[in-house]
Amino acid sequence: DRSISLAVIPGDGIGPEVVAQGLKVLRAVLPQDAKLETREYDLGAKRWHATGETLPDDEMEQIAGHDAILLGAIGDPGVPSGVLERGMLLKLRFAFDHFVNLRPSKLYPNTDSPLAGRPDIDFVVVREGTEGPYVGNGGSIRKGTAQEIANEVSVNTAYGVERVVRDAYERAQARPRRKLTLVHKNNVLVHAGHLWKDTFDRIGREYPEVSTDYLHVDAATIFLVSDPARFDVIVTDNLFGDIITDLAAAVSGGIGLAASGNINPTRQFPSMFEPVHGSAPDIAGTGTADPTATVLSVALLLRHLGLGEQADRIDAAVTADLAERGSAAARTTDEIGDALAARVAG
Ligand code: IPM
Numbered sequence: 001d002r003s004i005s006l007a008v009i010p011g012d013g014i015g016p017e018v019v020a021q022g023l024k025v026l027r028a029v030l031p032q033d034a035k036l037e038t039r040e041y042d043l044g045a046k047r048w049h050a051t052g053e054t055l056p057d058d059e060m061e062q063i064a065g066h067d068a069i070l071l072g073a074i075g076d077p078g079v080p081s082g083v084l085e086r087g088m089l090l091k092l093r094f095a096f097d098h099f100v101n102l103r104p105s106k107l108y109p110n111t112d113s114p115l116a117g118r119p120d121i122d123f124v125v126v127r128e129g130t131e132g133p134y135v136g137n138g139g140s141i142r143k144g145t146a147q148e149i150a151n152e153v154s155v156n157t158a159y160g161v162e163r164v165v166r167d168a169y170e171r172a173q174a175r176p177r178r179k180l181t182l183v184h185k186n187n188v189l190v191h192a193g194h195l196w197k198d199t200f201d202r203i204g205r206e207y208p209e210v211s212t213d214y215l216h217v218d219a220a221t222i223f224l225v226s227d228p229a230r231f232d233v234i235v236t237d238n239l240f241g242d243i244i245t246d247l248a249a250a251v252s253g254g255i256g257l258a259a260s261g262n263i264n265p266t267r268q269f270p271s272m273f274e275p276v277h278g279s280a281p282d283i284a285g286t287g288t289a290d291p292t293a294t295v296l297s298v299a300l301l302l303r304h305l306g307l308g309e310q311a312d313r314i315d316a317a318v319t320a321d322l323a324e325r326g327s328a329a330a331r332t333t334d335e336i337g338d339a340l341a342a343r344v345a346g
Protein backbone atom coordinates (compact mmCIF):
# COMPACT_ATOMS: atom_id res chain seq x y z
CA ASP A 1 0.00 0.00 0.00
CA ARG A 2 0.98 3.59 -0.38
CA SER A 3 1.37 4.71 3.19
CA ILE A 4 4.65 5.79 4.68
CA SER A 5 5.35 5.89 8.37
CA LEU A 6 8.34 8.13 8.90
CA ALA A 7 10.46 8.71 11.99
CA VAL A 8 11.75 12.28 11.92
CA ILE A 9 14.80 13.31 13.91
CA PRO A 10 15.26 17.05 13.30
CA GLY A 11 18.20 17.31 15.71
CA ASP A 12 20.16 20.47 16.42
CA GLY A 13 21.30 23.68 14.77
CA ILE A 14 20.14 23.87 11.18
CA GLY A 15 18.79 20.29 11.40
CA PRO A 16 15.17 21.29 12.13
CA GLU A 17 15.31 24.05 9.48
CA VAL A 18 16.39 21.77 6.65
CA VAL A 19 14.16 18.88 7.76
CA ALA A 20 11.10 21.15 7.59
CA GLN A 21 11.91 21.82 3.93
CA GLY A 22 12.57 18.15 3.23
CA LEU A 23 9.13 17.27 4.61
CA LYS A 24 7.53 20.09 2.64
CA VAL A 25 8.94 18.70 -0.60
CA LEU A 26 8.05 15.14 0.41
CA ARG A 27 4.41 16.11 0.99
CA ALA A 28 4.32 17.95 -2.32
CA VAL A 29 5.69 15.07 -4.36
CA LEU A 30 3.67 12.20 -2.90
CA PRO A 31 0.73 10.95 -4.92
CA GLN A 32 -2.75 11.95 -3.70
CA ASP A 33 -3.53 8.47 -2.46
CA ALA A 34 -0.31 8.11 -0.50
CA LYS A 35 -0.59 8.61 3.20
CA LEU A 36 2.33 10.08 5.12
CA GLU A 37 2.51 9.69 8.86
CA THR A 38 5.38 11.36 10.65
CA ARG A 39 6.49 11.14 14.23
CA GLU A 40 9.16 13.39 15.64
CA TYR A 41 11.85 12.14 17.99
CA ASP A 42 13.58 14.69 20.15
CA LEU A 43 17.16 13.47 20.03
CA GLY A 44 20.51 15.18 19.85
CA ALA A 45 22.49 17.79 21.75
CA LYS A 46 19.49 19.69 23.20
CA ARG A 47 18.12 16.48 24.67
CA TRP A 48 21.51 15.43 25.99
CA HIS A 49 22.09 18.79 27.71
CA ALA A 50 18.65 18.59 29.32
CA THR A 51 18.58 14.92 30.36
CA GLY A 52 21.95 13.30 29.72
CA GLU A 53 20.23 10.84 27.40
CA THR A 54 21.40 10.01 23.88
CA LEU A 55 19.03 7.33 22.58
CA PRO A 56 17.08 5.34 25.16
CA ASP A 57 16.10 1.76 24.31
CA ASP A 58 12.36 2.36 24.28
CA GLU A 59 12.72 5.09 21.68
CA MET A 60 15.01 2.84 19.71
CA GLU A 61 12.23 0.26 19.63
CA GLN A 62 9.65 2.81 18.54
CA ILE A 63 11.90 4.05 15.74
CA ALA A 64 12.39 0.45 14.61
CA GLY A 65 8.67 0.31 13.83
CA HIS A 66 8.76 3.00 11.12
CA ASP A 67 9.35 2.48 7.40
CA ALA A 68 12.23 4.93 7.28
CA ILE A 69 14.02 7.67 9.23
CA LEU A 70 14.72 11.24 8.15
CA LEU A 71 17.53 12.83 10.16
CA GLY A 72 18.57 16.49 10.05
CA ALA A 73 21.81 16.95 11.93
CA ILE A 74 22.90 16.46 15.51
CA GLY A 75 25.48 18.01 17.78
CA ASP A 76 26.73 21.29 19.14
CA PRO A 77 30.13 22.40 20.42
CA GLY A 78 29.05 21.85 24.05
CA VAL A 79 28.77 18.08 23.73
CA PRO A 80 32.02 16.17 24.18
CA SER A 81 33.30 14.57 20.98
CA GLY A 82 31.98 11.05 20.48
CA VAL A 83 29.01 11.19 22.87
CA LEU A 84 26.32 11.72 20.25
CA GLU A 85 28.28 10.14 17.41
CA ARG A 86 28.58 6.84 19.24
CA GLY A 87 25.53 7.15 21.47
CA MET A 88 23.09 8.04 18.74
CA LEU A 89 24.18 8.17 15.11
CA LEU A 90 26.40 5.11 15.04
CA LYS A 91 24.05 3.32 17.41
CA LEU A 92 21.27 3.69 14.85
CA ARG A 93 23.50 2.69 11.93
CA PHE A 94 24.76 -0.41 13.75
CA ALA A 95 21.54 -1.53 15.40
CA PHE A 96 19.55 -1.17 12.18
CA ASP A 97 22.32 -2.85 10.20
CA HIS A 98 22.77 0.02 7.74
CA PHE A 99 25.53 -1.73 5.87
CA VAL A 100 25.17 0.39 2.73
CA ASN A 101 26.01 4.03 3.30
CA LEU A 102 25.06 5.45 -0.06
CA ARG A 103 26.50 8.83 -1.05
CA PRO A 104 25.90 10.08 -4.58
CA SER A 105 28.03 12.85 -6.04
CA LYS A 106 26.76 14.78 -8.98
CA LEU A 107 27.99 18.10 -10.29
CA TYR A 108 24.94 20.31 -10.53
CA PRO A 109 24.83 23.55 -12.52
CA ASN A 110 25.74 26.87 -10.87
CA THR A 111 27.55 25.49 -7.87
CA ASP A 112 30.74 26.92 -6.51
CA SER A 113 32.60 23.68 -7.11
CA PRO A 114 36.28 24.13 -7.89
CA LEU A 115 35.51 21.80 -10.79
CA ALA A 116 32.54 23.78 -12.13
CA GLY A 117 32.24 23.35 -15.87
CA ARG A 118 33.92 19.96 -15.88
CA PRO A 119 31.73 17.44 -17.63
CA ASP A 120 29.79 14.49 -16.32
CA ILE A 121 30.69 14.18 -12.70
CA ASP A 122 28.09 11.67 -11.60
CA PHE A 123 29.18 8.86 -9.37
CA VAL A 124 28.03 7.16 -6.20
CA VAL A 125 30.04 5.93 -3.26
CA VAL A 126 28.89 2.77 -1.53
CA ARG A 127 30.50 3.15 1.86
CA GLU A 128 30.37 0.13 4.17
CA GLY A 129 28.42 1.20 7.25
CA THR A 130 28.69 -1.36 10.01
CA GLU A 131 32.30 -2.49 10.25
CA GLY A 132 35.86 -1.23 9.86
CA PRO A 133 37.46 1.03 12.43
CA TYR A 134 34.00 2.32 13.41
CA VAL A 135 33.07 -0.72 15.48
CA GLY A 136 34.70 0.57 18.66
CA ASN A 137 36.99 -2.41 18.98
CA GLY A 138 39.88 -0.71 20.67
CA GLY A 139 41.50 0.25 23.88
CA SER A 140 44.29 2.06 25.54
CA ILE A 141 46.90 0.74 27.89
CA ARG A 142 49.03 2.85 30.22
CA LYS A 143 46.61 5.63 29.40
CA GLY A 144 47.83 9.13 30.03
CA THR A 145 51.46 8.08 30.37
CA ALA A 146 54.37 8.53 28.00
CA GLN A 147 54.13 4.78 27.37
CA GLU A 148 50.49 4.83 26.27
CA ILE A 149 49.47 2.47 23.50
CA ALA A 150 46.11 3.15 21.88
CA ASN A 151 44.63 0.59 19.50
CA GLU A 152 41.63 1.03 17.24
CA VAL A 153 41.02 -2.25 15.48
CA SER A 154 39.38 -2.34 12.06
CA VAL A 155 36.98 -5.27 11.90
CA ASN A 156 36.24 -6.71 8.47
CA THR A 157 34.19 -9.88 8.16
CA ALA A 158 33.79 -12.01 5.06
CA TYR A 159 30.03 -11.70 5.54
CA GLY A 160 30.11 -7.92 5.92
CA VAL A 161 32.47 -7.31 3.02
CA GLU A 162 30.65 -9.65 0.67
CA ARG A 163 27.22 -8.14 1.23
CA VAL A 164 28.33 -4.57 0.61
CA VAL A 165 30.48 -5.52 -2.40
CA ARG A 166 27.53 -7.41 -3.87
CA ASP A 167 25.26 -4.42 -3.34
CA ALA A 168 27.78 -2.20 -5.13
CA TYR A 169 27.93 -4.59 -8.10
CA GLU A 170 24.14 -4.55 -8.30
CA ARG A 171 24.14 -0.75 -8.36
CA ALA A 172 26.90 -0.64 -10.98
CA GLN A 173 25.06 -3.20 -13.10
CA ALA A 174 21.97 -0.98 -13.08
CA ARG A 175 23.78 2.17 -14.24
CA PRO A 176 24.59 2.96 -17.86
CA ARG A 177 28.38 2.96 -17.51
CA ARG A 178 28.56 -0.22 -15.43
CA LYS A 179 31.84 0.52 -13.78
CA LEU A 180 32.87 -0.33 -10.23
CA THR A 181 36.01 0.84 -8.44
CA LEU A 182 37.24 -0.69 -5.22
CA VAL A 183 39.06 1.79 -3.01
CA HIS A 184 41.26 0.45 -0.21
CA LYS A 185 44.88 0.42 0.85
CA ASN A 186 45.85 -3.20 0.34
CA ASN A 187 49.54 -2.41 -0.06
CA VAL A 188 49.68 -1.58 3.66
CA LEU A 189 46.51 -2.91 5.27
CA VAL A 190 47.23 -6.34 3.85
CA HIS A 191 44.82 -8.41 5.93
CA ALA A 192 41.67 -6.40 5.46
CA GLY A 193 42.88 -5.30 2.02
CA HIS A 194 43.14 -8.85 0.74
CA LEU A 195 39.74 -9.80 2.08
CA TRP A 196 38.26 -6.82 0.23
CA LYS A 197 40.19 -7.42 -2.98
CA ASP A 198 39.60 -11.19 -3.08
CA THR A 199 35.89 -10.70 -2.38
CA PHE A 200 35.70 -7.95 -5.00
CA ASP A 201 37.32 -10.20 -7.63
CA ARG A 202 35.29 -13.27 -6.72
CA ILE A 203 31.88 -11.54 -6.73
CA GLY A 204 32.91 -9.73 -9.91
CA ARG A 205 32.82 -13.02 -11.82
CA GLU A 206 29.06 -13.00 -11.32
CA TYR A 207 28.86 -9.58 -13.01
CA PRO A 208 30.75 -9.94 -16.30
CA GLU A 209 29.15 -6.76 -17.69
CA VAL A 210 30.58 -4.60 -14.93
CA SER A 211 34.10 -3.33 -15.58
CA THR A 212 36.24 -3.09 -12.51
CA ASP A 213 39.12 -1.08 -11.22
CA TYR A 214 41.14 -0.90 -8.00
CA LEU A 215 42.67 2.22 -6.45
CA HIS A 216 44.56 2.80 -3.25
CA VAL A 217 42.72 5.41 -1.23
CA ASP A 218 45.50 7.99 -1.50
CA ALA A 219 45.54 7.71 -5.27
CA ALA A 220 41.76 7.87 -5.29
CA THR A 221 41.88 11.31 -3.64
CA ILE A 222 44.03 12.56 -6.52
CA PHE A 223 41.60 11.29 -9.15
CA LEU A 224 38.60 12.64 -7.24
CA VAL A 225 40.05 16.09 -7.81
CA SER A 226 41.89 15.68 -11.12
CA ASP A 227 39.48 13.40 -12.99
CA PRO A 228 36.28 12.65 -11.03
CA ALA A 229 34.42 11.86 -14.23
CA ARG A 230 36.28 8.54 -14.35
CA PHE A 231 34.18 7.22 -11.45
CA ASP A 232 30.80 5.52 -11.69
CA VAL A 233 30.33 3.42 -8.54
CA ILE A 234 32.95 3.26 -5.80
CA VAL A 235 32.86 0.68 -3.03
CA THR A 236 35.01 1.11 0.05
CA ASP A 237 35.26 0.56 3.77
CA ASN A 238 33.66 2.68 6.47
CA LEU A 239 36.54 5.05 7.25
CA PHE A 240 37.88 5.48 3.71
CA GLY A 241 34.29 6.08 2.65
CA ASP A 242 33.82 8.73 5.32
CA ILE A 243 36.86 10.63 4.11
CA ILE A 244 36.43 10.37 0.36
CA THR A 245 32.75 11.32 0.49
CA ASP A 246 33.57 14.65 2.12
CA LEU A 247 36.11 15.21 -0.63
CA ALA A 248 33.56 14.10 -3.21
CA ALA A 249 31.02 16.54 -1.79
CA ALA A 250 33.51 19.38 -1.91
CA VAL A 251 34.37 18.81 -5.55
CA SER A 252 30.81 18.32 -6.69
CA GLY A 253 29.11 21.44 -5.48
CA GLY A 254 29.69 21.63 -1.77
CA ILE A 255 28.44 19.98 1.35
CA GLY A 256 25.13 21.86 1.04
CA LEU A 257 24.17 19.49 -1.76
CA ALA A 258 25.49 16.17 -0.44
CA ALA A 259 22.80 13.62 0.38
CA SER A 260 23.14 10.23 1.98
CA GLY A 261 21.24 7.10 2.80
CA ASN A 262 22.12 4.65 5.55
CA ILE A 263 20.48 1.66 3.99
CA ASN A 264 19.53 -1.79 5.11
CA PRO A 265 18.69 -3.31 1.74
CA THR A 266 16.98 -6.32 3.33
CA ARG A 267 14.42 -3.92 4.85
CA GLN A 268 14.59 -5.83 8.09
CA PHE A 269 15.08 -2.47 9.79
CA PRO A 270 14.21 1.08 8.73
CA SER A 271 16.83 2.85 6.64
CA MET A 272 17.92 6.36 7.57
CA PHE A 273 18.39 9.32 5.25
CA GLU A 274 20.38 12.40 6.15
CA PRO A 275 22.35 15.25 4.61
CA VAL A 276 26.09 14.67 4.91
CA HIS A 277 26.56 18.09 6.53
CA GLY A 278 26.43 18.76 10.26
CA SER A 279 24.31 21.02 12.47
CA ALA A 280 26.25 24.21 11.52
CA PRO A 281 25.53 26.11 14.78
CA ASP A 282 27.23 29.19 13.31
CA ILE A 283 24.41 29.74 10.83
CA ALA A 284 21.52 28.19 12.76
CA GLY A 285 18.54 30.51 13.00
CA THR A 286 19.70 32.79 10.18
CA GLY A 287 17.55 31.12 7.55
CA THR A 288 20.51 30.73 5.24
CA ALA A 289 21.06 26.96 5.40
CA ASP A 290 20.68 25.24 2.05
CA PRO A 291 18.02 22.52 2.45
CA THR A 292 18.93 20.92 -0.89
CA ALA A 293 21.02 18.12 0.63
CA THR A 294 18.07 17.13 2.81
CA VAL A 295 15.68 17.31 -0.11
CA LEU A 296 18.00 15.07 -2.13
CA SER A 297 18.13 12.71 0.84
CA VAL A 298 14.34 12.56 0.68
CA ALA A 299 14.72 11.47 -2.95
CA LEU A 300 17.00 8.63 -1.84
CA LEU A 301 14.39 7.70 0.77
CA LEU A 302 11.64 7.56 -1.84
CA ARG A 303 13.78 5.47 -4.17
CA HIS A 304 14.50 3.05 -1.33
CA LEU A 305 10.78 2.73 -0.63
CA GLY A 306 10.07 1.95 -4.28
CA LEU A 307 8.82 5.39 -5.27
CA GLY A 308 11.40 5.94 -8.00
CA GLU A 309 9.21 8.18 -10.10
CA GLN A 310 8.78 10.63 -7.23
CA ALA A 311 12.50 10.47 -6.53
CA ASP A 312 13.22 11.32 -10.18
CA ARG A 313 10.94 14.34 -9.91
CA ILE A 314 12.87 15.64 -6.93
CA ASP A 315 16.20 15.16 -8.69
CA ALA A 316 14.89 16.97 -11.75
CA ALA A 317 13.50 19.79 -9.59
CA VAL A 318 16.87 20.27 -7.88
CA THR A 319 18.71 20.34 -11.21
CA ALA A 320 16.26 22.88 -12.63
CA ASP A 321 16.31 24.97 -9.46
CA LEU A 322 20.11 25.11 -9.38
CA ALA A 323 20.23 25.95 -13.07
CA GLU A 324 18.11 29.02 -12.36
CA ARG A 325 19.43 29.85 -8.93
CA GLY A 326 22.63 31.59 -9.99
CA SER A 327 25.10 32.85 -7.47
CA ALA A 328 23.58 36.33 -7.13
CA ALA A 329 20.14 35.07 -6.26
CA ALA A 330 20.76 34.07 -2.65
CA ARG A 331 17.55 32.74 -1.17
CA THR A 332 16.47 31.72 2.29
CA THR A 333 16.10 28.13 3.44
CA ASP A 334 12.34 28.51 3.25
CA GLU A 335 12.37 30.04 -0.23
CA ILE A 336 14.45 27.21 -1.63
CA GLY A 337 12.10 24.67 -0.01
CA ASP A 338 9.07 26.49 -1.49
CA ALA A 339 10.65 26.59 -4.94
CA LEU A 340 11.46 22.88 -4.88
CA ALA A 341 8.01 21.98 -3.54
CA ALA A 342 6.38 24.00 -6.31
CA ARG A 343 8.47 22.29 -8.97
CA VAL A 344 7.77 18.75 -7.82
CA ALA A 345 4.05 19.44 -7.45
CA GLY A 346 3.64 21.07 -10.84
C1 IPM B 1 29.31 11.16 8.53
C2 IPM B 1 29.85 11.71 9.81
C3 IPM B 1 29.83 10.61 10.85
C4 IPM B 1 30.74 9.50 10.36
C5 IPM B 1 30.25 11.05 12.27
C6 IPM B 1 29.44 12.23 12.74
C7 IPM B 1 30.15 9.90 13.25
O1 IPM B 1 31.12 12.24 9.63
O2 IPM B 1 28.13 10.80 8.49
O3 IPM B 1 30.05 11.11 7.55
O4 IPM B 1 31.95 9.54 10.58
O5 IPM B 1 30.22 8.57 9.75
Ligand code: MN
Nearest residue numbers: 242243246276
Ligand atom coordinates in the same frame (compact mmCIF):
# COMPACT_ATOMS: atom_id res chain seq x y z
MN1 MN C 1 31.81 12.16 7.58
